[in-house]
Amino acid sequence: MKTKIMLTCALAALTTISCNDLDVDIKSQYTEYPIDSDIALEARVSNAYYAFRAPLNRRYDELLSLSSDEYSAVCFNGGWLDGRQYSNCSTHSWEASANNNQLNVYSDILAGITNCNQLLEDLGETNPETSNPVRAARAFYTFLLMDNFGDTPIVDYKLTQGSKTINRSPRADVARWIESELLDVRDKCPSEVNESTYGTPTCWMVDALLAKLYINWNVYTQDVTSSSWNPNASNEKLDDCIAACDRIIQSGLFNLNDDYKEKFMYNNGPQIKDFIYAVPYEATLNQGMCYARYRTWRYGGANGFYTTVLTPSCGGNFAMNPEFADLFCLPGDRRNDVVVGDPSKETTPVYEYDPVTGEVTNTPHMYEGKQVVFTKHITLIREDGDLDVGADGTRQGYRSIKFYPDPNDYNVYERNQDNDIPIFRYADIILTKCEAITRGGAATLGDTPKSLFNQIRTYVSPNRDGSLDIDHDPSLQEILDERGREFLDEHWRRNDLIRFGDYERAWGFKYINPDNAQLTRRIFPLSQDVLNSNTNWTQNAGY
Known part of the structure; x- marks a missing residue:
């Protein structure tokens, strides 16, 4: 068991109240906690920073991993069938009711946004050292909803104060709002990388999220469910993507020195120099990872x-x-x-x-x-x-x-694990820059797609001897395959497959669902619980 300093026992005793109903005053959903106490403020910041811990530890993992080409969710003579909630993910047969457990991660993530808004409203302009990283966390949660569910409400308390109902905004508008938020807070977030900032938003986390947003710009700002959408169309944000990657690369704070297998072990943590942003777990206090x-x-x-x-x-x-x-x-x-x-x-x-x-x-x-x-x-x-x-x-x-x-x-501790789960890694930054240049972005820092690709190949080769290096600039297919090897179980595979236009490819047992290749499957449906709580919303197309 590893010991973490981010959370005290006092924080663990506080309960985060989840909310998925936007038809009421958001503030009314919460017990008021004072912010004039360091312990109380720390607890509320913790609720804001770590709201993704609960969905990530199981249901988000099921929804994302089983919907990619990584796994099929099998059952054993009916054992683990559970109403097809798992197998539905593998056959792209998600249903608003049958998959409530998985699709309700929407509510959990939305509750994180509400935690952020409540804290930001109470802090006002008095504590920018806290409020700017909290805004980054809010942008990250909004990104998760936009990436997986398409049109998403922009829940900024300054924009929604006094509103009786909140509508979903078009996906492209949400992407642009996320970009503007990140650009505004980027230089105001901590730049230190140490045990005290581990698992919290830093300027490097902001850059990594910007890179992810920009490399997927055509997915978010165009109609990805249209047959006219082209995964190889020109992307106006490629140079911005490369610039975000370069800031991380030039910081010198991250590297690929960690052994691939060891950095995902149960004793991983802030010592891993590949991790830019991770969600920390611990088998006793910060539970759920299983x-x-x-x-x-x-x-x-x-x-x-x-x-x-x-x-x-x-x-x-x-x-x-x-x-x-x-x-x-x-x-x-x-x-x-x-x-x-x-x-x-x-x-x-x-x-x-x-x-x-x-x-x-x-x-x-x-x-x-x-x-x-x-x-x-x-x-x-x-x-x-x-x-x-x-x-x-x-x-x-x-x-x-x-x-x-x-x-x-x-x-x-009843199946609980100590493994922290990375969200953004330096290896992802290297491969994202490689992809951005391959797609037409301007090369910088003397890097080429080949040199970037081989940074990954070298660090995973026997004794780092470079025996797995390639002798040419990689194709997009080679980059997609490399991302599959590198980011297994890290919940980016679905995102990658959609961006590369490969999500409708045949794999596993998708063929059992005759509608598996419908382009609307590139966006998840909303759960029935979310629709029941937000009666002004309509289900996503195709469901």
Whole structure:
């Protein structure tokens, strides 16, 4: 278990009140906390900064990871079917009611915006050191809603004060508002990178968000659901994207020196120089992170997949799609070590993993007297939206151990893990600049698409010897594939697939839903709960 200084026990005792109803005075939803006490102010700032922790630790992960080409959400003779709420994500069959659990992340993120607005209104102009990072957090939450759900309300208390109802704004307007907010606060946010600023908005977090906004500018400011939308159209913000990347690169505060696998382990934290902005978790106070529960083999806990037996059961319903597993094919690539399974083979014998280092051992993983063998491909017992592999299908699909758990904490704290989840990484900045130049942006700092791409390849190659480097400028397809390898389980794959025009490609069992390739699927529907709470809103097109 790791110790974090960001939150005290006093903060953990305060309850964040969630709100998804915009038809009432926003301020009336909250118990008033004073801001003249350092502890009270810290607690309210914490509520603003870490509002994404709750959705990210499970439901946002399900919605984003299962809707990409990374995983199929299988069930086992009906086990883990749960009304198809998981398999619907994999077949792009999201439903406003059936997927309330996943789609209600909208409400959680919106509550974060409300936390920010309440604090900003109470602070007024008296504490810019606090208010500017809070505005950055509010812009980030608004970005998440816009990216996933399209048209989004611009909930700025200065704009909405006194309003009885708040309408959703066009996606393009929201993108421009986010840009203006970020540009306004960028130079007013902290530039220090240390333990005290870890997990909080800094000017570098703002730059990383700007880069993400700009590289997706054509997605947000044009009608991405139209058949005339072109993923390769000219992007007016490419040079702005590169400039945001360059500010981070030239800061000298971030690098790729961390070992790929080690930086996602349960003891990660502010010492990781690749992390620009991360959401911190800790198995006791800052709970909820439980990715191993769903990605581990279903019976892996019962007999020591992690050498140490996991006493709470594992779900094991995230089976990696073979098309995605095939990306982990580069000889000696360190990223291969976070996938349990050899994509060059149809079957892979499984060995135990060291509970301390997370590295594979020479000890066969045994179950019922036989070594466990995973199959790359997944076979359903019937062709329907249940995605049922049967009771004996638990070994189908390769698995991810990228966010490797501390088995002791997993057992003692009911599956809770200590792994922090990165949102923005330096590696993403390098590949984003590579992509922006490839798409037509002006090269800077002597960088080329090849040199940037090879920074990634070198740091994941055996002994960093450069043996995986390429000898040419990468194509857009090569960049997309590299992003798949680099950012597995980090919730950017759907975003990437849409931007590259690849979201309608066939993978997994999407074909079971005849409407899976409708362009409106590039935006999630609103949950029934959100629609019931905001009766002036209408459902997104296509649902």
